[in-house]
Amino acid sequence: MPATARKSAARTVKRRPATKPIAVALLDVTAIDPSPENRQADVDLAPLVESVRTYGIQMPIKVRPKGDRFEIVFGERRWRAAKELGLDTIPATIEDLTDEEAQARRVLENTQRKDPHALEEAEAYERLLAMRDRKGKPIHTPESIAKVAGRSPAHVYNRLKLTALAPELRKAFYAGELTVTGAFLIARGIPTALQIEAWARMKRYADEKAYEDELDDGGHFGTAAIEAVIERDYAFRLDGAPFPVSDATLVAPAGPCTTCPKRSVNQPALFSEPDSKDVCTDVACWRTKVAASVDRERREVFAAGGTVLLQEESRRVFNGGTTLPWNSAWIDVDAACPDHPDRVPWRELLGDFCPPPVLAFTSAGKPVRLAMKEEVTDALLRNGIDLGALRAPVEPLTDPEDGEEPFEDAAEASRAPSAIQDPAKARFAADVARTIRQRILAAVVAAAEAAPPDDNRFAALVYETILHGGYHNAVVDTVKRRLGRVPKGEQPTAALATIASGVEAPALRALVLELCLSRGAYFVMSSEKYPRDLARAIETYGIDAVGIERAVAEELGAKRAARLAKARPAGA
Structure with a gap:
């Protein structure tokens, strides 16, 4: 096509209603440039070249005018195959599109292809979200992308989450070592900064056959195994937090857990399972809060004249668990007194006679302030409290034979x-x-x-x-x-x-x-x-x-x- 004809074609393309059919034109292959937004330059073209050599270009590419030339909206692989075969022209539809519209068409074409890779789809959606108008405002939302792509908003949210995968995990995903669900679980449940650590751990487990029943035919982690590792090592339930989840001052930049967007219940689009647990999905922030809570507890206990048990001492006190053993010599002073009908905490009963606290930590890292049972008993007596008198009264158990002094219960x-x-x-x-x-x-x-x-x-x-x-x-x-x-x-x-x-x-x-x-x-x-x-x-x-x-x-x-x-x- 002569240069003057190309200029004329580029100038005469007008914006048209989306419902009108678009004519197919034969364009000079050399008059077309690839789009910098296309991610196809390094794709193996050999199979497509052979197909074009045998059958020709069966589907026109989409271009838009760009000055005196044309820019590919989608169909770059077909255009490259035509160039490699030395074809002079290629069938194309020409449409005058803005950058935003071109990207939207590209996304739409990508999602309508047969079996597009989920990460390619996610990256296309991510590019749409990153687009801004002249005032710097976002052009798209996940909901508007869903309309463009003909998908549900939940599908778009789930795909977008895949963009949180670390580069090494993206390679594993493209290599087939991860399924779409497995990749999504990792992206959703493990912060990007910790994913390489987690992936190395999962591969080690796979090598050790720790989850042998959950490995696929290729020896890779299946969905159930990934879920198990995330739940055990990276997802922390809010109802078992070893720190006050509503405290906005514990780690000021993070704020309270209750309103945190990384809390699972605050992400219903990503955690839509009916049995989803209320968990923190940011293990790094969780660890920071645990450390801050421990530090604060230590300072408060030392200020009150108390002591802090070493890790091994704490392990012995809790017998490696999260609660005191049944025969423990210790009492959790913040726990309810089982002898009181209103279950008043020990600390409240002890009042000013409460012994200096001894700080210990459960296996889950929760700080617990303890006191020896003997010290508590003595302190209660000094405070004028009789444990026996606190028990709820019941009918006396008398011996009907001799009427001796009854037992209290x-x-x-x-x-x-x-x-x-x-x-x-x-x-x-x-x-x-x-x-x-x-x-x-x-x-x-x-x-x-x-x-x-x-x-x-x-x-x-x-x-x-x-x-x-x-x-x-x-x-x-x-x-x-x-x-x-x-x-x-x-x-x-x-x-x-x-x-x-x-x-x-x-x-x-x-x-x-x-x-x-x-x-x-x-x-x-x-x-x-x-x-x-x-x-x-x-x-x-x-x-x-x-x-x-x-x-x-x-x-x-x-x-x-x-x-x-x-x-x-x-x-x-």
């Missing part, structure tokens, strides 16, 4: 064998205490079974019971409560498995909780009314423990009185 009776000289009284008190706990446990199980499936209280209780408590015949006791006895000749675990296989999901959840609570049901500290886990469950589900205590005391007391009366000689 069944739990106290079972904990005070030195006060019981008569073995019959000891058996009676133990029977009452055991029955009370069994009925309270039954009430907890019923409440758990009636709770909705998404009730997080169940998971929290089960998690805590797993961290501490013994196994003292928990399976046997659970089977006996359910069946009355362990079937003759059958192992308790087999009987429990039979029970579990015959119940629906709500009842199975309740059975799991019952089994877990039974693990620690035999350990009651002198200052506690019920085992720690059972006391927590009572509070969690609002069980009327006092009412159960009264009912059991009356019921068993009446039965014992009847037996004694029957055993007395006539006229005695």
